[in-house]
Amino acid sequence: MERLATVILCGGASSRMGADKARLDWHGVSAIDRLAALSHDLGIRMVLTAGADHGLPAVLDARPGEGPCGGVLAAAQRLRAEGYARALILAVDAPTIIAADIRPLLEAGDPGAAYEGLPLPMVIGLAAVPAATEAQWPLKRLVEIAGLAILPCGDGARPRLKGANTPEERRRLLAGPAAPD
Numbered sequence: 423m424e425r426l427a428t429v430i431l432c433g434g435a436s437s438r439m440g441a442d443k444a445r446l447d448w449h450g451v452s453a454i455d456r457l458a459a460l461s462h463d464l465g466i467r468m469v470l471t472a473g474a475d476h477g478l479p480a481v482l483d484a485r486p487g488e489g490p491c492g493g494v495l496a497a498a499q500r501l502r503a504e505g506y507a508r509a510l511i512l513a514v515d516a517p518t519i520i521a522a523d524i525r526p527l528l529e530a531g532d533p534g535a536a537y538e539g540l541p542l543p544m545v546i547g548l549a550a551v552p553a554a555t556e557a558q559w560p561l562k563r564l565v566e567i568a569g570l571a572i573l574p575c576g577d578g579a580r581p582r583l584k585g586a587n588t589p590e591e592r593r594r595l596l597a598g599p600a601a602p603d
Contacts, residue, residue: 424507428461429497429554430454430491431542432476432514444476444514448596453517454478464521464528466510472497483602490542491564492557498548504550508534514544516585518595523583525578526573536565537575540583544570 432454439446441529444454451459454476458568471480472493481496494511499596501509510524527535527543533550536542550568566574575583586592 425468425505426466426508426510426545427470427497427501427506428457428472428503428510428512430457430512430514432471432474433490436515436564436587439515439586440589441594442474443586444471444474446517446592447454448517451512454518456503457514457519457574460519460521461510463560464510464524468501468504468506468599470497470501478549488501488568489558490561491555491559494546494551494561495555495557500553506534508545508547511542511544511546513585515587516542518582518585518598519543519576520582523579530571533569535571535573537579537583538572540575540580541565542585543583546570562601 434471436443444452446453448456458478461469469478471478472483474480481500495508511526527545530545532547534544534546536544544565546568552567554566581595581598586595
């Protein structure tokens with residue numbers, strides 16, 4: 423069986439949110455803790471943060487500020503060295519995702535999957551991360567070049583998967599239901 427790890431992309435302080443998104447409270451639990459707990463509930467024991475250290479195993483992007491691909495690259499290098507074959511990539515600003523959102527991605531075969539129009543969350547085979555990937559690439563480019571399957575995304579799940587990059591988006595997610603489509 424292939425070994426699977428979770429990588430949570432953390433960017434540190436957010437000027438739009440006024441705080442580190444990983445530490446924002448979501449119904450009494452920090453975003454980072456919610457995503458780590460979700461990973462454990464899905465049976466994933468290795469949870470790694472990329473871009474910031476939040477008390478979990480972490481990798482720091484050698485070229486911070488250039489985009490999330492840098493965190494994926496740093497995490498992929500470490501995980502491959504530790505014998506992992508696939509990674510669930512999550513964004514710290516989408517802590518309201520639920521197990522039902524992730525299971526279709528986990529069930530996808532090689533090289534992995536993402537939702538239509540949303541590069542995160544994604545499951546990616548670490549062998550599918552091209553050697554030519556650059557830190558400043560948008561994640562959508564990585565999804566395309568890695569050949570990930572594109573799964574349909576229901577309107578009810580889209581706000582959870584997109585996450586909150588502004589205080590208004592955060593308010594809507596905190597007020598909304600967490601049930602799957």
